[in-house]
Every structure is written in structure tokens, then in C-alpha cells.
Amino acid sequence: MSVPPVHSRVLFGMTAHPITIECHVGSGLPSTTIVGLPEASVRESRDRVQSAFKNCGFDYPDGRVVINLAPGHLAKSTSSLDLPIAISLLAATQQIRTTTLNQYEFLGELGLYGSLGSVIGVLSCALAASQDNRCLVIPTANTIEAGLAPPQTIAVAATLNEVASLLNGQVCVTPPSCPEPEQIHPTATTFDKVLGQHSAKRALTIAAAGGHHILMVGPPGTGKTMLARGFVDLLPALTQRQALEVGAIYSAAGRARKQHRRPPFRDPHHSASAPALIGGGHPPAPGEAVLAHNGVLFLDELPHFKPSALDFLREPIETGEAVITRAKYTVRYPCSFQLVAAMNPCPAGRVCRQDACRCSPAQVRRYQSRISGPMLDRIDIQTQVPALPRQVLISLTDSQDTPAVQLRSKVVAARQRQIERQQTINAKLSGTELKPHMEAANIDQGLLNQAVEQYQLSARSYQKLWRVARTIADLEGLDRVTTPHLTEALSYRSLEWERGVS
Ligand SMILES: [Zn+2]
Secondary structure (H helix, E strand, C coil): CCCCCEEEEEEECCCCEEEEEEEEEEEECCCCEEEEEEEHHCHHHHHHHHHHHHHHCCCCCCCCCEEEEEEECCCCCHHHHHHHHHHHHHHHHHCCCCHHHEEEEECCCCCCCCCCCCCHHHHHHHHHHHHHCEEEEEEHHHHHCCCCCCCCCCCEEHHHHHHHHHHHCCCCCCCCCCCCCCCCCCCCHHHHCCCCHHHHHHHHHHHHHHHHEEECCCCCCCCHHHHHHHHHHHHCCCCCCHHHHHHHHHHCCCCCCCCCCCCCECCCCCCCCCCHHEEEHHHHHHHHHHCCCCCCEEEEHHHHHHHHHHHHHHHHHHEEEEEEEECEEEEEEECCEEEEEEECCCHHHCEEECCECCHHHHHHHHHHHCHHHHHHCCCEEEEECCCCHHHHHHHCCCHCCCCHHHHHHHHHHHHHHHHHHCCHHHCCCCCCHHHHHHHHHHHHHHHHHHHHHHHHCCCCHHHHHHHHHHHHHCCCCCCCCCCCHHHHHHHCCCCCCHHHHH
């Protein structure tokens, strides 16, 4: 009698490869062999399945058991194959009905007492399974991330017994409760907790509105980190499609996100290596920059990051994709983040007062030159977050500040204008797409020529200038860029400290 194969998935990068599992029980001395390139964690599943069978009241076959994982050329190194292996054994020994087996796929790690433990990559696997018109059975522990998958494509179960009853037609498996797409209305954000710093807040609002990369320069304790954390609250909520992309990445990394629509925020430590930033390992796992996809990557103390690690960020910044190539594999992750960086103006940091830096020009130059020219060239907006004099600090009250909620509605409106006009945000406008805006602009050409001369703007910087000016005009709801917009955009490219960088 032939038994239908059991379907499952193995995640590699962001791709959920289909796997089929067959089981044959022959006569001979009791033994269990798993074939089809199982790695250590899959070979261990033999012992977990045996114990789970005993403790769930199933009979483990007495004869010679062969379990085949197809296709044989794909290495399998995940404990999520425990459940499908167990199901194929139950099917081969006629302990469950197999009539509906073909309608399901299974993922889950078995505990010794038959409980199902959480696994990685559930969302990608669920989407792939639904394309093949199958329902994916997953552990209850993965319910939150599964909420993003289309309804009716997922069933959750807590134990092996529950899965067996599902297949036997006694439905006691609950579908996951799909969380409503939550609305993000930040009330009191960390952004509002920073008093004053109006110019930095203005620069961050522009960065949020146009999707521009931004660098904040200022001494320690002036609120750079709090502003960066609050920056996420200025951004519009993710669309369904963006939320799904982010959800699939987090699912592949084995992390659950509670607020699917909130743009992710990642702040890796400056000691992070290139694999930690981009991704790597075996099996490959996404790094911090990939986890920041559709959200914010905050690099505090930018000059302290390893130049080699920062260099790896240049490609994702250009292409929106992280490609990880190792001897055994190449994987691609979506990696389109907004960079928010912060740094001190000089290496001594807290010791130096802003108006009285005791570092030598050579020390300052060496410190600043740790950020490579090409990296700096990719940052659209540079702003200062100065230490405020005591008398100014005392007179500050939060009533003088525009609340983040108000800034956010401006940002959302400006983004709306951009999407309606050009189907993309200003930061992603190409040179040809920028051209009509340059031609339509109502500006003082003499002033522009003078600025290009004075700041020695490269072609790339010149385009960035226009993109930022376009965003400032969008924040005001204007169709044409005018001289004040361009002047303000110029002010974000002309920090004093930058002259030290060659
Ligand atoms: Zn100094």
C-alpha cells in the first residue's frame, strides 16, 4: 500500500523550498535511518520523534524505518522537519487518516512530550504554501507572525495530538486570530522629550518626508540618540506589502514583531562586524541592516564603526538589496533602509566643550576621516545638534516645540504628494526624473552657480541638493522648488567639520 508523501518547507535566505517526506517501514531489526542530506539537527529529530510518540500514546514501528527527505541535493538543517517526519511515520503505520494529507504542509519542532516548539521562517513558508493551495500547520508559538499571512492558509496546533486530530477530521485546531492592522498614533514619543533643537528636528522632519539619509553631529548628551529613536514615530505606517516583506525577514531571523505596521528600528553597536550588519552564517541569517528594511538603521558613533563593515553598507544603500556570497551559497535579502547616523564633532567627545575643543586639527581630521568619502557622499542631510547654553536650557519648555504627532502628519502628507506625483519617494528619484523639477524651479541661478563653486559640489551632491529641496517644497505643499528651498537644502551640506574630510 502506498502512502502519500508529507509536505513541508526548508527556508534558505528568503526562499521557502518545498520538501516532501516519505517513510517506509520494512522488516528487520528495529532501526531508523533518515536519508536526503540531513544535517545534525535533522538527524537528532529521530530521538525527539521516538519520545514524542511514546508520550502521546502512538506506537513507534518495530521494524526497519527509512525516512526520505526529497529533493536529495538540498542540505536540510532545521528542527522544523520534526513534525512532518512524525506525520509521515503516523501515516505509514496507519495511525492517522491520510485522505486530507495532501491539503496540508507541516512545520514544527517536537518536544519529548509531543509539544510543538516555535520555528523560523513561518511567514515565507505560509506564503509559498498558499501559492500551492495548501494550508500550513504551525506551532501555536508562531501565531503572531502568522497573523500577516492570508486568512485560511494557516492552522495552529500546540501538540502532535492536535495535528493528528486535525487529520482525523476532529477539528480542534484553531486558526490564528489575525490581528487588526494596527494604527500607529504616537502620543508622547522620545522625540518630544528632547527640548529645543529646532534645527535638528526640522532636518529630521525633512529626512522623514523624503526618505533621505541623515547624519547628526553634536557633542554627547545633546539628545542625538533620543531624536534618532523618535525619528521612527515621524514615519508613515508601513503598507500591507511593506509589512509583509518586513514580517518575512523577521520570521526568517526567528524574531517576532508585535506591531507589524510600525517601521523597524535597528541600532547595532559600533563593534558590529560586516556579517552582523549584513548577514551570514550557516544557514544564512539576516543581519541588522536587513532587519532595518523599510525602516531605520541607526548608527551611533559612526566613526567608531569598522570602515570595512561600513563599506558593506554601500551596496544596499545603492541597490536596496543585500547579497551575501559564501563558498557554499549566495542569498539575497531586501535591504532598503533609511540611514540615521550620529557622531561627535571631535574624538575627545565629552571632554571638549563645543566652543573650546582641545583636540589638535590633526586628531580631529584623523577622527573624521574614519568615515570614508563615498559613505559621506551617500548621506543627503547633515545637521548639527549643539550643546545648548545653560540659560537657554532653563528657559525651554515643551510648549515651544511642535509635537511629533503634528510633524508626522506633515510628513505623511508630503509623502502622499510624492507617491501621487512620481510613484516613489524623493530620495529615490533618478537624475532624469529630477530634471523636470530643476527646469520648472523658480530660482536664482546666480546663487546656485555660486554655491556649486563654493562648496565644490560633485554631480552626486548636486542631485542630492535638488532631491532635498524637492522634499522641502513638498512639505510646504508647493509644486515648484524656489530659492529658499534650495538655500535650506544647501545649509544641510555645509557643516564646518566636513572640511576636515578629504
Ligand atoms: Zn575636541
